[in-house]
Amino acid sequence: MNQNMLDLNAFAEIAPSLPRQYLKYAYNQCMFYKNDDIIDCFLYLERHYLDSLGELYKVFNCPILFCEYYNCPFYHSISDQxxxxxxxxxxxxxxxxxxxxxxxxYSYKCPWGNNCHFAHSSYEMKFHPENIGLIKISEEDLKIEERNSMTFNQIALQISEYKEEIRRMAIDIEDKQKILYKVNLEIQELKVLSMCMLCKKEVYDFVLKCGHLCCKKCKETFNGECFGCNQQV
Ligand SMILES: [Zn+2]
Ligand SMILES: [Zn+2]
Ligand SMILES: [Zn+2]
Ligand SMILES: [Zn+2]
Known part of the structure; x- marks a missing residue:
């Protein structure tokens, strides 16, 4: 914290155009600046703030350290410039x-650089006078933009939650398929164990006295001698 820092009201006097909320935000962000630098910062904000709400929206570089202010009318990188x-x-x-x-x-990929006669960012498209008539960005518009980007973030979050759920379900399905496969194997084994001794195709219907198994069809042609052990039963 800067020990010699002027208080908020002093900056409200230096930059009377700034809305209170923005003023406070800038003040907190710049708290590590030297007094001279923070005064310069507020003079700069005062000089450009009102213009930046209009035709010069996002034309001036934001002087606030690590600014993430939603409604900030200054630009922060080439993507919102x-x-x-x-x-x-x-x-x-x-x-x-x-x-x-x-x-x-990146706009430097254009051979014309800053002299290019086409838009170099979505902001240059969206806030072009031909697109929105005369540029006039009210605080209300900015709030709508903020709301839209919040909705967008919520949707993105929702999608990633769905993806996670699908991933979990896929793992679950895989586990269940493994279990099903094992159960099928067991059924196969049981079937083999319970096959008729003679044809080895049908599941048994009768148990002979000797303990061997016999199906209905084979029983009809049964002559009293077991096919397994050749005993008379
Ligand atoms: Zn900013
Ligand atoms: Zn270009
Ligand atoms: Zn049989
Ligand atoms: Zn037998």
């Missing part, structure tokens, strides 16, 4: 050097 349309005009269509197989790759 937008080029300033006043500096370079690009169409709300993907650049196919960067957008491949439904995924956005």
């Amino acid at each position: 937008r080029r300033n349309l006043y500096e370079i005009s690009y169409m709300p269509k993907p650049c196919y050097s960067v957008y491949k197989y439904g995924l956005w790759d």
Whole structure:
């Protein structure tokens, strides 16, 4: 914790445009900055915050250390960065050097770099004036975006739970198949043991006096001599 740190109200005065929640967040994230640096950070936020809610959304680099603020209107990496349309005009269509197989790759893969006239990130598509009229991102829109990404995360979680369940069921089925296989073997063995002595095809119906087994069909042609031991029974 920075011992000489100014309190939150001092920063509210430096950056009056910032909503209270964002101000607090930035203040907590920057707590290890030196006083001069944290003042610079808040001056920068104040200079660009309102513009960033409009046409310059995600055009300025976020100065907050390890920022993960959902509604942060500044960009944090090339994947949420937008080029300033006043500096370079690009169409709300993907650049196919960067957008491949439904995924956005690094924008440096495009030979035109920042001068490319096509979109280099999903943000450049989504927040292009041609797509949303005049760019005007209200706090309400940002909340919807947050909600959507939460729903998306919940769905992703649900899918991974289903996958886990299917995996468990597959293991269970495999175990049961092994048991079934063993039971079948036992049945086979029992069948062999209970076969008729003569034809060795039918399961026995009678036990002869000598203890050997005999089926109904063979009994009809039975002449009194056991086929197993040749004894008269
Ligand atoms: Zn940020
Ligand atoms: Zn390009
Ligand atoms: Zn028989
Ligand atoms: Zn016998």
